[in-house]
Amino acid sequence: MKGLLIMEKSLLYPVTNAYREDQKLDGLWDFKFDPASEGEKNGWTEGLADPIEMPVPASFNDFFTDKDAREYTGDFWYVKKVFIPKYFEGKQIGLRFGAATHRATVYVNGQKIRSHEGGFLPFTADITGATKLGEENVVAVKINNELHRDALPAGDTMTLKNGKKMAKPFFDFYNYSGLNRSVHLIAIPKDNVYDYSTTYEVSDEQATVHYTVQTDAQADVKVSLADEAGNVVATATGSTGDLVVKNPTLWQVRDAYLYTIKIQLLENGTVVDAYSDEIGLRTIEIQGHQILVNHKPVYLKGFGRHEDSIYAGRAFDLNVERRDLNLMKWIGANSYRSSHYPYDEQAYKFADREGILITDEVPAVGFKMAAASFLGGLDQSFFDGDWIDELYKKHIDQVKDMIKRDKNHPSVLAWSLCNEPDTSSESAVPYFTKLFNDSADLDPEKRPRTFTLNEDDTFETSKCLKFPDFYLLNRYPGWYHKWGYEISDGEAGLRAELDEWKNSDIDKPIVFSEYGADTEPGLHKLPSIMWSEEYQIELLEMFNRVFDSYDFIRGEQPWNLADFQTVEGNMRVNGNKKGIFTRDRQPKAAAFYLRKRWNSLPLSYKSGK
Ligand code: CKX
Numbered sequence: 001m002k003g004l005l006i007m008e009k010s011l012l013y014p015v016t017n018a019y020r021e022d023q024k025l026d027g028l029w030d031f032k033f034d035p036a037s038e039g040e041k042n043g044w045t046e047g048l049a050d051p052i053e054m055p056v057p058a059s060f061n062d063f064f065t066d067k068d069a070r071e072y073t074g075d076f077w078y079v080k081k082v083f084i085p086k087y088f089e090g091k092q093i094g095l096r097f098g099a100a101t102h103r104a105t106v107y108v109n110g111q112k113i114r115s116h117e118g119g120f121l122p123f124t125a126d127i128t129g130a131t132k133l134g135e136e137n138v139v140a141v142k143i144n145n146e147l148h149r150d151a152l153p154a155g156d157t158m159t160l161k162n163g164k165k166m167a168k169p170f171f172d173f174y175n176y177s178g179l180n181r182s183v184h185l186i187a188i189p190k191d192n193v194y195d196y197s198t199t200y201e202v203s204d205e206q207a208t209v210h211y212t213v214q215t216d217a218q219a220d221v222k223v224s225l226a227d228e229a230g231n232v233v234a235t236a237t238g239s240t241g242d243l244v245v246k247n248p249t250l251w252q253v254r255d256a257y258l259y260t261i262k263i264q265l266l267e268n269g270t271v272v273d274a275y276s277d278e279i280g281l282r283t284i285e286i287q288g289h290q291i292l293v294n295h296k297p298v299y300l301k302g303f304g305r306h307e308d309s310i311y312a313g314r315a316f317d318l319n320v321e322r323r324d325l326n327l328m329k330w331i332g333a334n335s336y337r338s339s340h341y342p343y344d345e346q347a348y349k350f351a352d353r354e355g356i357l358i359t360d361e362v363p364a365v366g367f368k369m370a371a372a373s374f375l376g377g378l379d380q381s382f383f384d385g386d387w388i389d390e391l392y393k394k395h396i397d398q399v400k401d402m403i404k405r406d407k408n409h410p411s412v413l414a415w416s417l418c419n420e421p422d423t424s425s426e427s428a429v430p431y432f433t434k435l436f437n438d439s440a441d442l443d444p445e446k447r448p449r450t451f452t453l454n455e456d457d458t459f460e461t462s463k464c465l466k467f468p469d470f471y472l473l474n475r476y477p478g479w480y481h482k483w484g485y486e487i488s489d490g491e492a493g494l495r496a497e498l499d500e501w502k503n504s505d506i507d508k509p510i511v512f513s514e515y516g517a518d519t520e521p522g523l524h525k526l527p528s529i530m531w532s533e534e535y536q537i538e539l540l541e542m543f544n545r546v547f548d549s550y551d552f553i554r555g556e557q558p559w560n561l562a563d564f565q566t567v568e569g570n571m572r573v574n575g576n577k578k579g580i581f582t583r584d585r586q587p588k589a590a591a592f593y594l595r596k597r598w599n600s601l602p603l604s605y606k607s608g609k
Helices: 001-010 318-331 345-352 370-374 388-404 426-438 484-503 533-547 589-602
Strands: 021-024 027-034 052-056 075-084 090-099 104-109 112-118 124-127 136-143 153-157 164-171 183-187 192-202 205-214 220-226 232-235 240-246 257-267 270-279 282-285 288-293 300-305 336-339 358-360 412-419 449-453 471-474 509-514 551-556
Touching: 001 124, 001 192, 104 124, 112 124, 192 257, 192 270, 205 220, 205 257, 205 484, 220 240, 232 240, 270 318, 270 345, 288 551, 318 345, 318 589, 345 358, 345 388, 388 412, 388 426, 412 426, 412 509, 484 533, 533 551, 533 589
Parallel strands: 300 336, 300 551, 336 358, 358 412, 412 449, 449 471, 471 509, 509 551
Antiparallel strands: 021 183, 027 052, 027 075, 075 136, 090 124, 090 183, 104 112, 104 136, 153 164, 192 205, 205 240, 220 232, 220 257, 257 270, 282 288
């Protein structure tokens, strides 16, 4: 059965064309909690008794009005009747889940098809052998949203005295769960293109696209490249080859231009499959302390973000994404980090089109016991835990899938392999050695790889400074320490650390990937007080003074674009309020301050041009 596994190993975004079919199964699905994990035993693989109607894509949590349901942790089911047309005959048929948070098992007509772990990346279940064509088929998905130390993102699941389970994240975002992204019914030819990749050489006169097409078919491969007007500007044959473009229009930051690559498979001269995608001609390098796009230095201005909005939680929402991109353009941003997980593919397509750079982050977050300190600290080095081997397998699997999924997006600048891990103990070193070795050859473009260094992991204390190609610093003087009137000491401490970086023999760029102050919109005070809109601006001003004093700082991405939901706790007033915009995407006063600064900083800031 050659074809079956091929479909499951492909992460290409679904398309409809003469050879392929893509139908979104979004809408209402039957839904039910399964606290005793008895779904299979009770026949839920073939339908639910007394279900709730649940929108897809969405997180289930915030639709509910009772707390037990909102906080539900354990197994739960989604079921939908799906008509599979007769004309799918002879094709491979699949169900592609954009994200099922955090682990899922898929059944069709009662038959178990496959399981998947990882709530922020897509997977396809090959259902070819289980479907009835020309009829309705029952699709059932059992999902589990428990958190564990050996899973991503890391946390615990505890059982309360009343028997209910509760998620205890080691991370600061709500454990929104469910079918958070679209589900697609797809049909593709048996002989198909299951992946492709590109690398680039560019100059103003000429660009060369080196491509590789992945197929298991014994077929001829034809590739062409068309410009935005649809004119074919280059063609090639073979599963690897070059497309040469004279006088190319390069993909530039905030000035994107996309070409369409079209791949065709031919058997005996007849096309049997085709796949088209939009790509941008551009290069990315790190040289000394410069970040270069198309050989020219760029200065990053942008945010850490979350996929988070009212009602639908962590569901991808094209409307929210449109608003967020407009806010980023309005404020003069050119980049963001997909903190703390890979986002829906449509976010990358948007960024490709808008010329936004993305640091793409795997959901390796919570790898530090003390990171959960505000949730009740646990005093142990994370990498000394007996969960590490199992965790690593899942971690590297998700790094592989993230790079496989996102490698062809011009917007992707770099890979962030972890957020705020505890790298100040020696036990982190073997883990990071393996992580960086095992991921070295995954990206044909060899984009820079990095991870964020949290407050405790400084120039002096981190044992893992040799690994990143450039540094992401998350720093909170003025908020988590040296706050309020003490902020001037916070600035002095920050400068003291940066002086150490400056005086070292490390010559790599530093990007500030987090800094900020929780701010209650509408709270004003003169002189300022913490949580006021005035204090948020003062904190940003302090950081910006520091950024402007060090040449090797090549980017600023305050935390966070918008307020977002977290677990409840005595450090959070209905979520994290470090947003420059509110959760409903309206500006705090800091947004006007940043807009002024960022619109006056050129893309080439600090390069002397
Ligand atoms: N960094 C002291 C990770 C983010 C959090 C941010 C915060 C922390 C700070 C670590 O996910 O939201 O607490 O605001």
